[in-house]
Amino acid sequence: MSRIGVFVCHCGENISATVDCEKVARISGELKGVEFSADYKYMCSDPGQTMLKDAIREHKLDGVVVAACSPRMHEPTFRNACAEAGLNPYLCEMSNIREHCSWVHPKSDLTTDKAESLVRVMVEKVKKNKALNSIKVPVTRTALVIGGGVAGIQAALDIANCGHKVVMVEKLPSIGGHMSQLSETFPTLDCSQCILTPRMVEVAQHPNITLYTYAEVESVDGFIGNFKVKVRKKSKSLDEHLCTGCGLCTTKCPQKKIPNEFERGLGFRPAIYVPFPQAVPNKPVIDRENCTYYIKGKCKVCEIVCPTKAIRFDQEDEIVEVDCGAIVLATGFDVLKPDFFPEYGYGKYKDVIDGLQFERLASASGPTQGMIRRPSDGEIPKKIVFVACAGSRDPAKGIEYCSKICCMYTAKHAMLYKHKVHDGTPYVFYMDIRAGGKNYEEFVRRAIVEDETHYVRGRVSTIYEKNGKLIVKGVDTLMGAQPVEIEADMVVLATAGVANKGSEELAQTVHVSYDAHKFFAEAHPKLKPVETNTAGIFLAGACQAPKDIPESVAAASGAAVKVAALFSNDLLTREPLIAVVNRQAPPVYSSCVGCFLCQSVCPYQAIEREEIKNRNGEVIRTLAKVNEGLCQGCGTCVALCRTKAIDIYGYSNQQVYSEIMALLND
Amino acid sequence: MNDLIKKVTQLLDDKTINVFIGYGQGTASRIRTIFVKNSSQVENLVYTSDCTANLAGYLLKHEVKKIGKLGILANDSALRSMMQLASEFQIKDGEVYVLHAAKDGSFTEFADFQSIEAYLVTIDTGITSDEQERIAKLEAMTVKERWIFWNKEFEKCIKCYACRAACPMCYCHRCTTDVNQPQWIPVASHEQGNLDYHLMRAMHLAGRCVNCGECANACPMDIPLNLLTYQLIAPIRTTFDATAGMKADAVYALSTFKPDDKENFII
Numbered sequence: 001m002s003r004i005g006v007f008v009c010h011c012g013e014n015i016s017a018t019v020d021c022e023k024v025a026r027i028s029g030e031l032k033g034v035e036f037s038a039d040y041k042y043m044c045s046d047p048g049q050t051m052l053k054d055a056i057r058e059h060k061l062d063g064v065v066v067a068a069c070s071p072r073m074h075e076p077t078f079r080n081a082c083a084e085a086g087l088n089p090y091l092c093e094m095s096n097i098r099e100h101c102s103w104v105h106p107k108s109d110l111t112t113d114k115a116e117s118l119v120r121v122m123v124e125k126v127k128k129n130k131a132l133n134s135i136k137v138p139v140t141r142t143a144l145v146i147g148g149g150v151a152g153i154q155a156a157l158d159i160a161n162c163g164h165k166v167v168m169v170e171k172l173p174s175i176g177g178h179m180s181q182l183s184e185t186f187p188t189l190d191c192s193q194c195i196l197t198p199r200m201v202e203v204a205q206h207p208n209i210t211l212y213t214y215a216e217v218e219s220v221d222g223f224i225g226n227f228k229v230k231v232r233k234k235s236k237s238l239d240e241h242l243c244t245g246c247g248l249c250t251t252k253c254p255q256k257k258i259p260n261e262f263e264r265g266l267g268f269r270p271a272i273y274v275p276f277p278q279a280v281p282n283k284p285v286i287d288r289e290n291c292t293y294y295i296k297g298k299c300k301v302c303e304i305v306c307p308t309k310a311i312r313f314d315q316e317d318e319i320v321e322v323d324c325g326a327i328v329l330a331t332g333f334d335v336l337k338p339d340f341f342p343e344y345g346y347g348k349y350k351d352v353i354d355g356l357q358f359e360r361l362a363s364a365s366g367p368t369q370g371m372i373r374r375p376s377d378g379e380i381p382k383k384i385v386f387v388a389c390a391g392s393r394d395p396a397k398g399i400e401y402c403s404k405i406c407c408m409y410t411a412k413h414a415m416l417y418k419h420k421v422h423d424g425t426p427y428v429f430y431m432d433i434r435a436g437g438k439n440y441e442e443f444v445r446r447a448i449v450e451d452e453t454h455y456v457r458g459r460v461s462t463i464y465e466k467n468g469k470l471i472v473k474g475v476d477t478l479m480g481a482q483p484v485e486i487e488a489d490m491v492v493l494a495t496a497g498v499a500n501k502g503s504e505e506l507a508q509t510v511h512v513s514y515d516a517h518k519f520f521a522e523a524h525p526k527l528k529p530v531e532t533n534t535a536g537i538f539l540a541g542a543c544q545a546p547k548d549i550p551e552s553v554a555a556a557s558g559a560a561v562k563v564a565a566l567f568s569n570d571l572l573t574r575e576p577l578i579a580v581v582n583r584q585a586p587p588v589y590s591s592c593v594g595c596f597l598c599q600s601v602c603p604y605q606a607i608e609r610e611e612i613k614n615r616n617g618e619v620i621r622t623l624a625k626v627n628e629g630l631c632q633g634c635g636t637c638v639a640l641c642r643t644k645a646i647d648i649y650g651y652s653n654q655q656v657y658s659e660i661m662a663l664l665n666d
Numbered sequence: 667m668n669d670l671i672k673k674v675t676q677l678l679d680d681k682t683i684n685v686f687i688g689y690g691q692g693t694a695s696r697i698r699t700i701f702v703k704n705s706s707q708v709e710n711l712v713y714t715s716d717c718t719a720n721l722a723g724y725l726l727k728h729e730v731k732k733i734g735k736l737g738i739l740a741n742d743s744a745l746r747s748m749m750q751l752a753s754e755f756q757i758k759d760g761e762v763y764v765l766h767a768a769k770d771g772s773f774t775e776f777a778d779f780q781s782i783e784a785y786l787v788t789i790d791t792g793i794t795s796d797e798q799e800r801i802a803k804l805e806a807m808t809v810k811e812r813w814i815f816w817n818k819e820f821e822k823c824i825k826c827y828a829c830r831a832a833c834p835m836c837y838c839h840r841c842t843t844d845v846n847q848p849q850w851i852p853v854a855s856h857e858q859g860n861l862d863y864h865l866m867r868a869m870h871l872a873g874r875c876v877n878c879g880e881c882a883n884a885c886p887m888d889i890p891l892n893l894l895t896y897q898l899i900a901p902i903r904t905t906f907d908a909t910a911g912m913k914a915d916a917v918y919a920l921s922t923f924k925p926d927d928k929e930n931f932i933i
Contacts (some may be wrong), residue, residue, distance in 0.1 A: 337806035508925060591840040596753040601921035622755065638920055642870045643838040644845050 002127045004031035006119060007052055008097075009043035009068035013198040013364045015098050016041075019115045023066065024097070026623035028119045033127055035059050044074050045499040052078065053085035061087065067095040067119045088131035090576070090650060095122035095386050117663060124662035126490060128655045131202060132576040137629045139225040141567045142167060149177020150549055151541025151556040152330035153199050158560030159328075160208035164567050167322050168203065169215045169231050173260050174279035176333050177450070181262060183362035183370070185549060186412040187443035193278060199466060200280040211332065214285055220327070220510045223607055223630050224536030225572040226456065229322040235315040237272075237286035245282040249302035249311070258290045260367075264357040267367035272302045277365060283358065286311075308390035324570040325562040325651055326509065326536050329520055330556060331503060333542040336391045336399075336495040344390065344463045344493060344652045352463060352491045354390075355409055363418045372420050374490045380422065380491030384417055385472045387460050388430040391496030403546045406494035409580050411444045413492060414453040416501065427454045427486055429474050437548070456484055462493055486568065497546035510602065512537055519545050520598040530559040535632075577650040578631035579606070579638060581624045592623045592645035598637035606630035667713055670773055672738070674767065677707045677737055684734025687724050689717040699724065703733065713739070713767060719879035722747035723834035726756055739773075742789050743878035745782050747834035750874055752779060754839060755917045772876050779914040786912050789922030793877060793896065800893055816894070817857065820864055822887040825855035829891050830867065832884035834910035835874050842866055863893065872898040873919045876911040905930075 006028040010016035029037030036059045040048045043066060051100035064087065066078045071094040097115040105111040106180075134426070145156045148170030154168045168175070179185075182192035194303070203209055218230040253270030260269040262276045269275075271291040272284045282663040292299035293313060301312040333358055339347065346352045351374045353361075360366040361373065374381045376380060390412050392403040407430070414426040433455070435441040447453045458475040469487040476484045499518035508516040512532040514522040514638050520543050523531040530538050538559035541552035579593050589612050599607040610625040624646070625636075638646045638653070647653055670688075677683045690710045697716045701724075702708055722744040724730045738744065745766060752758050764776040766785070774929030778783045793801070804812060827843070830836045843863055845849045851866060852859035867893075877899055883889040902908055905928055908919035 092760060173675065588839070590836070593756075593838050595756065597754065597918050597921045600917055643840055644842055644850070645840075654848050655849075661848075 002063055003035040003059060003061050004033050004063040004065060004123055004126055005055050005059060006034055006037040006065045006067065007048075007122065008037070008039040009048070009066065010039065010041045010100075011068060011098055012042065015068070015102040015115075015482065018102045018105060018111050019097060020112040021115075023112055024320075025113045026066075027116050028067075028123065030330075031120060032124050035061060035137070039386050041067050043079055048079040049077070052081050052234075056085040058084065062091065063123075063129060064092040065095050065119060065122045065126055066092065067096040067115065067122070070094070070096050070100075071508065076516075090132040090583040091126065091129050093122050093126050093129065094174070094367075094491050095119045097586075101471075117323055117666065120666075121659045121662045124658040125655045126651065128658055129647070132649055135578070135628050136571040136573060137225055137572040139567060139572050140227075140323050141165065142324040143328060143567075144169065144217075144227070144229055144322055144324040144565045145328045145330060145540075146229070146510075146539050147177070147330035147332055147541070148172075148175030148181040148203070148211075148213070149330060149541060149552075150196060150199075150333045151543075151552040152177070152328070153196075153203050153330070154257060154553045154556035155328045155538075155540045155563075156203055156209055157206065158557050159563050162208050162560070163565070164208065164564065166206075166557050167324065168209060168213050171216050172275065172436045173214045173236070173273075173285040174275045174281070174445050175203060175211070175213060176276075176278075176280065177594055178356070179549060180276065180278070180288045181356060182359045183364070184412065184416060186408045187439040189412070189415070189559055191364075193363075197278045197280075198530055201277070211281070212282060212320065215320075217506065217509060219399050222551075223539055223604060224534075224574075225566070226483045226629065227327060227536065229324060231320045231322055233318040233320055235288075235312075235317050236283075237288070237291075237312055237315050238284065239310045239315075239362075240281070242308045243283045243296060243306075243307055244310075245274075245284075246307065246308065246587070247274065247284070248283055248305050252301050252305045254299065254301060255266075255290055255292055258287065263367050264354070264550045266274070266353075266357055266360055283664070286313075291350060294405055302408045306532060325437045326566050327539065328538045328556075328559045328563065329506075329510065329512065329532070329543055330540040330542050331500050331506060331543040331557075332558055333497045333546060334500045340391055340397065340495075341493065343461065344387065344491070345465070345470075346493060347469060347612075349463070349491075350374075351381070351489065351491065354493050354495045355406065355413065358413050358492045359409075359594070362413070362420070372417055372422070372424075375497075380421055382421070383425050383488045384427070384472075385487065385488040385491045386426065386428045386494065387472075387491065388460070388494045389402065389496075390431075391494035392494075394496075396589050399498070399517070401545070402434060403494075403497040404434070405497065405546055406550045407432075408437075408440060408443065408548065410452070410492075410494045411447040415447045415451045418451040425454065425486070427456060427472075429456050429458060429460050429472075431457070431459065458484065496598070497542065500543065503543065510534070510537060512544060519543065526546050527647045530555055530562060536566065543593075551555065574629075575633070576628075577633040577648065578628060579633060579635065579646050579648050581626055582625075583644050589621050590623045590645055591643050592641075593643055594624065595624045595642075596624060596638050597642075598646060601640050602632045603634065603636065604632050606632070667770075669832060670711060670765070673710050673773065674710050674737070675703060675738075677763060678702065678705050678708070681735035683733070685722050685730065685761075686711075686739070686774050688739040689713060689719070689721075696843070697869065701730065701733070706840060710741075713771065714910075717741075717767070720744045720747055720834060720880050721882065723832060725762060725834075726751065726837040735763070736761075737765065739765050739767050740776075741767050742769075742786075742875055744834075745776075745786060745876060746876040748790075749779070749782060749786065750835065750876060750911035751837070752914035753918070754874075759825040759914065769854070769909070783834070783913055786913040791877075791909055791912075797892070797896070800847075800890065800898060803892060804897075816864075817861065819889045820860040822889055823855055823860040824887060825853075825860065825863065825884060828886060829881035829889075832880040833871070834876075834878070834880070835871055836867070842870070851861075852855065864889075864891065867891075868894045868898060871895045873902045873906075873908060874910050875899055 008021045008025040025037045083089040095118045106654040127283040143159045145152045145168045160166045186266040215233040218232045221228045255271035259265040260267040271285045288294040366371040435444045458477045472486045474484045540556035540559040606627045608625045611619045612621040686702040688711045693887045720743040748879040759779045766774045851862045861908030875895040906919040
């Protein structure tokens, strides 16, 4: 007969306001196998835990049910308390009568009845619980950082400065990300490149950081502490050790009219190119899609002019295997594609540009050397309209969220414009000005008051060209929805920040979850903002949601601390709630028939083959076996096993069945 | 027929195999399975148009396996069963001697899985017009009518487990039906227990059944069990482009994930 203790928590009034906790404790005490039951105002408090520990010792309890909040909240608390009282922690279970009961039902007898049922279910489960021991696995103290933008750079440097090895993978030829494209940054108007490029160089020179640019993650196997990652280093058609980065090849390349991605199509680049002058590494790559040699089979001008003979036309992609203990995802964001706004004429009118293009125009290293010149004829625009929320906060178009950075950068754009074109007039169409953040509101005020930006609260319905002017038709909602029409020389759309291209595929490769907008999902929106639901994989920056630079950097440092904490132990302790394939005495050995469907379904490659041999060494059976280090206890194999040979510790078929029967047999 | 006898005699004489699984004359006019262990028994082999049973199920039976090396007279269904069993690591290439009996009465030797696979892509894996008709009738029913139909059929079940014994894919040493901790499937042959058992079996055959019809043939109560398993063959074929028993190294459609899998079944 079991000797189970039931402890019912009032959670202040969180539970007791709608559930009669005393009654739940009294009724539970009468259940078969329950030796002791009590209720208390705060079970998780020190007196509450002491009460639990004393009861375990005094009544020689062999199982504990704590009826309180979600196990996500306090299961570790009570399991530790049990362990301190000498009871195996896995003989303690939580019955969630708060989230599953008191919070979601009104005060009534029915609510108390439900709480009693939830306790009864757990009592039946605990009767079948087994004492388990935690699993220890070694940790590989190398972190993989995917993405070389400001978030990735920050995370990599922080981890590397803790003394751990870092491998950074960037898909473009240079690290730097979107921040390297920016002109100045809000709210201080300091030059983006000036603050970023030293950090990029630091990454390249750091003894603990290995940098793979022009590379992508191909596959991720393994688990926290022991990931095995395959990285595809795309061929740069170049021997990086020989290349000195002199840049002669880029000047001689006959292909000169390829739209420059870094300049957002406002400039051109050759087929062998360095994305921008401050690139890290400052060595070119050949864009094979546009290279004359790869298209027509002859040219090789770069090879001829290269003083160190570093060009390798026959170079192939290389697969590098990286063993790492943690992964930081810092793959950033993208801006909405132009075809999203047919009414704004993006793509149709050359002088309707997006915010990132404006950054390049305003940048001293940009295509106009920092002069604000419109793309169509190079004239300086005298009247410029900024349209905030181009795509954002527009449920009709499928983006209901706020892109967060646009209000601030639009104010910045207006200021930069005014600083460069003193007689110009900037207009901003906005829905609301969201300037929460240190010195942010002051910054926007400056744009309005000191730099005389005309803020018009309303949305733009259409933009069309008439007599060489862009007619912007909108409405001013503060003037009684009065229609507004502005004859502008140039229009800048603050396009919504969206998930990066390929983020869905990457999420599937790395095994993390993502939201409806394909941004990576954090484990908890408040308490675990940089963790993912996959242990050992963390998030930094705008791959999670649109973020500005300070926020991205803060998140990156947060992720770095999580990684450093993980690497601070020699062994990782894991919960033993894993799958197990049964074993029995010969000649049965196991009810496993070795069909290995579990092997194909396992998302963690945790199923191995075990050969059972007779005395002569002949294989008589081949059975499935679970690798304890790899198994995450997801239970997919259990569901697929026809012969029920697999079970999960802590959630065994028998336990779950008992729970269901406890409910049905009421 | 003489070819068959000559071939099997030779196989047994030169010890290529220890037993040959084929068809023989049963009581009355029925055809039964026979296990030919030496050349003196070879004369018992018959092959007529009534020899339609899928013999692959015997390949994994303990009593048969322990005799030694096996040879089998395999029809199309048996070949497909063998491919499915191979994909589930139950038989290995070269382990079983395969003599294929074509519908026209000719016999061909298949040396390895590769030649079986090559042959299988040429055959029609569809269902007979008779089956098609019965399935169309079922599909024309409303959900409620179909529920009544199946409950009525399952009411007849006496839980003799002949369907399980006849099915080449029911090779588990311990069937879920026999698990009693917890007792997933009620043992008694009452309405609920019968429904549980047959639905469980159908689900376990999803994506694995080759539609040989042995379950229905074996049923002493004439329950059309193959119609039940067929209901899972068709959607797996259309949804995942997967047909059971075509390749020895096939991956199971329901345990693997492809990014371009259709998700139209998710509500």
